[in-house]
Amino acid sequence: MATIATAVDGYDAEQGSAPIGVPAQSRHRRRPVRRSTLPYLLLGLLFLAGYAVLTVSRYRQEASLPPGTALIMQEIHGYASLSAPDFSVHGVPVNALGLHFSPVLALLVPLYWVFPNALTLLLVQDLLFAGSVTIVAATAGRLWGGHGRTQARGRALCLGAAYGLSWGLQNAVGTDLRLTCFAVPLVALSLRNVLLERWQRAGLWALPLVFVQEDLALTVALIGVVVVLRRRWAAGAVLIGFGVAALLITVDWVIPHFSAGGSYTYWSQLPGGYLDLLSPLKLLHHLADVGGGTKLATLGYLLAVTGFLALRSPLALVAVPTLAWRFLATDPAYWGTAGHYSAVLMPVLFLALVDAVHRCEEYGRVGWLRRYATQSAVPVVTAVALTLCVSLHLPVTDLFKPATYRAAAHQAAAAPLPSALPSAPPLPNAGLPVSPRSPAPR
Template identity: 40%
Template sequence: MSPAGGVVGRTGGRLWQPWAVAGVAGVLYVVVGVLQWRSLEVPSWDLAIFTQLAKAYGSFSAPIVPIKGDGFNLLGDHFHPILVLLGPVYALFPSGLTLLVVQALLVAVSAWPLTALAVRRLGPVPGTVLGALYVLSYGIQGAVRTQFHEVAFALPLLAFGLCALLERRWRAAALWLAPVVFVKEDLGLLVAVLGLVMWWRGARRAGPGLALWGAAWFALATAVILPALNPRGQYDYADRLTVGDVLGDPLGTLAAVLGPGEKVVTVLLLVAAAGVLGVRSPILLAALPTLAWRFLGDVPFYWTWGWHYDAVLMPLAVAAMLDALGPRPVDDAADPPPAVVQRRRTALALGAAGLGVLLTAPGLPVADLLDGETWRPSPRAEAARAVLDTVPDGATVASDIGLLARLVPTTTALWSGTPDNPAPDYYVIDQEGSTWGGSPPPDAAAHAELKHPGTDYEIVLDTGGYQVARRVDGG
């Protein structure tokens, strides 16, 4: 490090490679986000939910998210107080696209410290390659593909914290890693494991302190805060776990953890991302809490690698690889390996991580950039704009997920599938969307009247596969 805190290369000049990797990552994923927005791509309702949360924070309100239910406080769903940082940004740029850009920039920031440490330890070329492999990893691309989630805020905190851990800057490591508990409730256990790793490596005070901090916030969030803020007075995701079966049927639980095959593939891809050699590092143990709640759960898409759940594992994988490749601590026995052996080990690790990137590339955002169709706006863009123009500002509108995120900034948006919604002023249906699963899509007015008996709606717009129904019974 330079006296001013900048990263300095072996020749005394400042490293440019980390800035290049981070810059390319930022531009790359901002472009992906903009293209997703233009193409009306909607993998789930999550972007709309987080946009509604950001809207609330931007107006200095509690994170009430009507999409989840009447008066639903999203801090009773997952514990993510760090998302209050979205408020000022959203107030300046009130759009769901803003969240996609924020996520892209958080990925870019996280790439900087990991690339910088890799360049210092491995050299300019392999270090830059490792930074690029992190940016292109399936966990990062999966998070970008599924659009904004709170775990994006964990990436830079983990990246800076893990780099400080590897350099034995215990106080800095603890300060970077401690706020991760405010990203999502389960990450308290990840932080606790990293605290134990720090203790094992010699941080006799900071390590146990961080471990206790992480475990305490996990317990407090899941047992107290989430049930207190949840409308049903519970932690909604506890019943998705089969932890109670561990004592009653340990062998059956072990078999469930190891199967079906999606779980094995997820683990193998993590091992590849860590360059295989990374399994030697205790840092990779911090992945176990995340893998445990996913694999013990009864939700199949938790098991696979294509969603955002692997994003927080990618900084761990890179840090574990760097840890395994050295330099080894002085008290860790053997002398440093000869240069030729070190080069071979580095090539093996980078090759394994690169193979993981190649195997998972099809269908992920970066590979899709090679398809000309990705760059074309949706042919339904004009129809979507007509829908937004038809629903007046301030109205209450129920919608399927198709245009839900776009309706949030100017209306009180409800998801049409949420039970016990109040009868809205308007009802929007995307008849070409995935909501209907191949079944004939309903008429918007008839569907609204069926959902809300005693009301009357009329179709006021029918274009491009979208229908808008307006309530006309004076309710």
């Protein structure tokens, strides 16, 4: 958490140009006010404690590790042993780089050498999620700080709490270790620096996303698009070019090189394969298939957590790649609100909300929208987050149940060596997973 506090500390505001469509007289914007990050750090620590309690409780109540965590443990063990990041599926070794390009897991090797068990890695996941709470709240406090410090800080803390309670983040907390935990703070830090007009830092935080998972290269490219919309042509062009190049290299060369089938398996998720990407009409047809309303419901929940105000900010464009591949996939498991798939969208949408409120304060000319953004948006977002916690039975409600703090009769198998980890069921398609319900570690 100290690293997060350092990352969000200090800012010398640049004199930037107004967003597209803003009158010339509004180009000299109020500089973000320097604030102490201590309240936001404490908020992050509070959520870290809550996430950790939930993780430890679920870990103790599980009879065995979930397949995804078991496979990631084996992958990390491969890096720790200075060998290929293989995992075993009923005794058949599968190179993890042949499924997803995720060398970021090598960062956990030093910790694995000291504490070779799943619970330690799950707590690191909680730390990264809680760190993003500090980042989002501190960014809101910095941009909203011109109308009274106490009021701005209170609004920012409420927004940070709503973010920490958001359904997308909570569904990723638990006994399953996911690569999403690395992407969430990286996206938050990159977009924070975009809002603060620190273009070099925004790019440096965005670039590592390509080492988390191959599809996040498109997220890097869209961050570049947002930077271009801010009239920073060179920085935006670099991010767009880097993201597109990274995607092509990983899915056309790196992953097929390590894959048993010699190809990128997840092309099979598109109804017509990767050729459908070349046909705009087919893409629109697949996206128009609402899947019995599941896709529309997911969109509704995503926008509801920001009071529908995130659409006012160009930052919302960064959510498009993740939503596109999910809604284009043939497997309905990607379409809904369950699982960890929406976690990386939470910092995008909430920072888009921060930007939208700031824009309405500074440049808003529509009376009712300005009043809603400045007076009602944060209370509405906080109320929605609390309501969804109860209505969707999100994990945070378990903190109020006595069973959460009661030791279970059995504990999860957390052996330090992959040989003691549970064996995963067979994978379809020559040993390669084709859906999130198969035991792929993502």
